[in-house]
Amino acid sequence: MKEVFEKVDAIVIKTPDENFFYFTRRYGTWENSYAIIFPEKVEIIAPPLEEGKAHFYKNKDEMEKLLKEFLNVARVGFNGEKLSYRDYRYLKSITKARFVDVSKELKRMRLVKRKEEIEAIYRANRITRSVVENIEMDGKSEKELAAEIECGFLRKNATNAFPTIVAFGKHTASPHHLPSRKRFVTPALIDAGAKYMGYCADLTRSFVKGRGKKLYEIVEEALYMAIDEMEEGRKAGDVYEIVEKFFEKHGYKMRHALGHSIGINVHDGFSLSKKADFMLEENMVFAVEPAVYLKNYGIRIEEDVVIKAGKARIIR
Secondary structure, eight states: OTTGGGTOSEEEEETTOTHHHHHHOOOSOOTTOEEEEOSSOEEEEEOTTSOSSSEEOSSHHHHHHHHHHHTOSSEEEEOTTTSOHHHHHHHHHHOOOEEEEOHHHHHHHHHBOOHHHHHHHHHHHHHHHHHHTTOOOTTOBHHHHHHHHHHHHHHTTOEESSOOEEEEGGGGGSTTOOOOSOBOOSSEEEEEOEEETTEEOOEEEEEOBSBTHHHHHHHHHHHHHHHHHOBTTOBHHHHHHHHHHHHHHTTOOOSSOSEEEOSSSSSOSOBOSTTOOOBOOTTBEEEEOOEEEOSSOEEEOBEEEEEETTEEEEOO
């Protein structure tokens, strides 16, 4: 937080930017609402249909008056990745402030998690495990299984963090396969994550019989190798390269990053890739997902981890 306010005096966030929730902790739609973030406080400007503590406006004139009042500063930060061009032009027209894109700083701010964020991710992870690990696949289609998993999340006071991936047979060779009516066969893959109190989990399980067993063991070894290498102070890209060389030794290549940060988004801004030049720090949370995709099938195994006491620990 300190670093971003060396560049700006206030930050404006408009819904549906997820940073609105991050700074305000307000759940729900909060349509056409703004959060104005200062170093010591957060002000919310919202229409009267929302519920909660905020500065409510009845019409555009009232909204504009409130925005002018709170944006009466020299430098305003905004999220260039989420604020529409129309809204950007409008805000620029009603204030004399200089606008500064702080999208990178916002993502960096969210990379290190607070205690309550980690607790919510733990809960989301446990919900995901309880549903996925107790699912019965025999006789069901990919679509049926995906729907059953997402209903399981709802029964546990959560939602799905992303569209559930269920893939059978050749479909496992596609990393982002859309569930179809194909009936259960092995190899099979489930990639699912619950979202609880605004925070995501992301787990992948692969199931093999005979064909694919050896590859499964290689991918599983890569997973635990990656987790063992994820230490505080280590450059993220170095971990990727270690796993990349391990796969190359066995004649395989990775088609996507080794993993990604998770939080209020399932892909929360940072990846464990070859070009990742950030250092791992205490309380960072990642989904680690080594994978190999062949012509007729693929294997992916994914665990969520948190950096604690200098080491990556699997969230269970």
